[in-house]
Amino acid sequence: MKYLMMVQGTQADYDAMTGSPSPGSPAWTEEDIETMFAFMREINDELAESGELVDGQGLAEPRKTRFVSLGEDGRPVVTDDPYGRTEPLLAGYWVLDCAGLERVTEIAARVARCPQPEGAPEYPVVIRPIAESGEELTS
Known part of the structure; x- marks a missing residue:
């Protein structure tokens, strides 16, 4: 089964x-x-060697974010740098193909131990199953 595993950070x-x-x-x-x-x-x-890594990327800083929505007139409305400095956002992700939720949870627990300076904020590692083709999105 495929899972999206995400880490968070702020500007x-x-x-x-x-x-x-x-x-x-x-x-x-x-x-x-x-x-x-x-x-x-x-x-x-290790994930590549085990065949579990489908993709993984770190994302650019939140200030480089752009929102594109539609205005009342149907024309695009563009907002650059829409986030505050301290709002936790997606900082990086992995798409993993694992035997099950227990395995991806083991990996997430390891990622949660990533070294960082004393006093740096800790964010949860988020796991979301990826819906397979034809699978219901809700239960």
């Missing part, structure tokens, strides 16, 4: 990784960042 967290800390988001050193990337590379390599 303040991205800023802290590039040298602009704030209350609740302490500064990351270059060593902190390299340790985090090495940890994630190791997980990705």
Whole structure:
């Protein structure tokens, strides 16, 4: 079964990784960042080797987000940088093909242990099953 596993972060967290800390988001050193990337590379390599990794990506900072909606006249309305600095958002994801929910939960628990600086915020790792073709989206 396929699952979407997601990690979260805020604009303040991205800023802290590039040298602009704030209350609740302490500064990351270059060593902190390299340790985090090495940890994630190791997980990705193991998931690729086991055949469970379908895709996985880190996302650009939230301030690069754009919303496109339709106005009352049916024309596109574009909003750049629609999020606040401290609103938790999707920061990265994996699409995994695992034997079941227990296995993807094991992987999520490992991802939740990602090294980070003391005092950095902790967010839950989110797991969502991906509906298979023809499968009901609700139960």
